[in-house]
Amino acid sequence: MDKLENSHRLENLYQQLFAMLNGDYFQQIERTNSKDHLEALSVLVNMITEQIRGSIMRLGFSRPFYSYTVVTQMLFFLDRSRNIIKMNNGVKKLLHYEENDILGLTFKKLLYTDSHKVWDQGVKGIISGPERETTLQLSFLTNYGLLFPAQCKVLYFPDEQYLNQKIIVTSIKVSLQREAPEDILNLDLQKTHGGRTQIPKNKKGHKYILNTLDIEMIHSIKKYIVAHLNESIPDILDLAHTMGTNEYKLKNGFKELYGMTVFQFIKDQRLRKAHTLIQNTNKKIGYIARSVGFKQGNHLAREFKKRYGYTPTELRLLSSHLNYYYI
Known part of the structure; x- marks a missing residue:
């Protein structure tokens, strides 16, 4: 034994x-x-x-925008008996279980024993108390026998038509990202700028060295970009000359410092700002799209779906629905 x-x-x-x-x-x-x-x-x-x-x-300097990236999200739907009736693909990726292994299982059985009391008390509180949501620090047991700690948001719907007495448990995994994924951050700008958006790859093993003045200059460019997201994307050469540097130093220095190209950074910041505005304001999505630099709402919707996995409209509906229960 x-x-x-x-x-x-x-x-x-x-x-x-x-x-x-x-x-x-x-x-x-x-x-x-x-x-x-x-x-x-x-x-x-x-x-x-x-x-x-x-x-x-604690590394606040090295590639601050993509040092840690949301990779996937676990989502569980539980019935009134707290059995799992639906889950998303993130559960498979993080806990390494197949759907047939989990559906119908009591949610508590996925948790490490030290989290059982936390789970029981947390769920009891949102079912019997005035608050219908809580945040719990839970440790899951993966199919490989490892512990997976996760901060989970737990929502209880007492009398919703389609979610009557259902519980939703959701958690986000944050993971180290060495480089920004090309499929998320690729900009369709070759046509706009005559194919000049491609950064020549450095030779294998070569690292672009930045001095203090280079870092200060690139930080200034970053601040300038963030303050002018609603404007047309500048030509790299013009931007470099405006900020008192050259095209080569801007391209290579920016990628070395932030882990992405200038155009990838612009797109990333536009999507982040759009996400915040859609989630927290009642402004029309078309207006938000233009205010962050997208010419039309459908352009924003296409890139938004690629980045987050859901559309701006779906985010607005979900935010409005959850805010109803938070009031």
Whole structure:
């Protein structure tokens, strides 16, 4: 029996080290009551994971806009008995379960034992109390036997027509992103600027070195861009000359500092601002699109869907629906 248990613990160690190798520092190894070398090693690996995660989170200088990126979201729909009746694909990616393994299962069974009391008390509070939502720090058990800590938003709908006595649990995974994904941040600007948006790739192993003056100059360009999002995208050469530098230094320096091209950054900031305005104001989506630099609402809708996985209209409807319950 001990050999079987030790084999399982070694597999957990392997899975944790593999996750760290792939840049995922949000999982942990489940602790046991054993007092042996394997348990000491598990504690050590968990400590190293936490230290690396903390160090990365404190890095405020290196590529601040894409050091951490929302990668996927877990979403569970629970019935009145707190059984899982629907989930999204994010659950498969994060917890490594198949849909058939989870549907019909009591949500509590996905949680580590230390989270059972937190879950029970939290759900009891939103069902019996005046508040219909709460935020809980829960630890899930993945199909590989690792712990996956996550901050979860839990919503209870007592008398909604389609969600009568249903519970929604949602969580966002934040992950280290070495480079901005091209499929999200690619700008369709070749035609506009005669194909000059492509940055020549540096030779393998070459790193563009920035001095203090370069960094200050690029920060100034970033501030200028953010303050003029509603204007037409500037030509890189003109922008460089306006800010007192050259095209090569602007292109390579900006990407080295922020992890993305100037045009990718502009698109990213436009989408971020549009998301905030759609979610928190009643302004028309077409007006918001123009105010952040998109010529038409359908242009915003297309890029918005690529970036977030849902349309501006869907976000507005969801925000209005949730605000109804928060009042």
